[in-house]
Amino acid sequence: MTEAAVTPAIEGWFTTGADPALVASQCTTCSSVFFPPTTGFCRNPACPGEDFEATELSRRGTVWSYTDAQYQPPAPYIPATEPYVPFALAAVELPEGIVVLGQLAEGYGVDDVRVGREVEVVVETLYTDDSGERTIWRWKPVVEMGEEADQ
Numbered sequence: 001m002t003e004a005a006v007t008p009a010i011e012g013w014f015t016t017g018a019d020p021a022l023v024a025s026q027c028t029t030c031s032s033v034f035f036p037p038t039t040g041f042c043r044n045p046a047c048p049g050e051d052f053e054a055t056e057l058s059r060r061g062t063v064w065s066y067t068d069a070q071y072q073p074p075a076p077y078i079p080a081t082e083p084y085v086p087f088a089l090a091a092v093e094l095p096e097g098i099v100v101l102g103q104l105a106e107g108y109g110v111d112d113v114r115v116g117r118e119v120e121v122v123v124e125t126l127y128t129d130d131s132g133e134r135t136i137w138r139w140k141p142v143v144e145m146g147e148e149a150d151q
């Protein structure tokens, strides 16, 4: 009771630890992968499957699109600050062929990413409440802007 817990803000969408990963649902019939995790009927219209297995997605992907979120997004984005402070959002294409939206990691903005750049999943504190820290996945650039020129 004395130790503040660190728990995901959304249960079951990502793993935690040193190498966190997003958790998707994979259809056991057609192998299609869905994120966020899903239940019920397979979203592949050609597939009659209804059973899914949890599968960890690749930790790295490439930026497909990005934007400054000037308005508060709908749930599950929980405002960490009041009033709302705009942050950078990236849509990242993973090797599995799906695009996952997420905030950029703490300290990164739209000037730190470009389409096609590699990013990886990190888990950071989204907000803290009475039960402790609540975490969310974010996208962190693998190589800092300008750094590759020196290599």
Ligand SMILES: [Zn+2]
Binding pocket: 027, 028, 029, 030, 031, 032, 042, 043, 044, 047, 048, 049
């Ligand atoms: Zn399916």
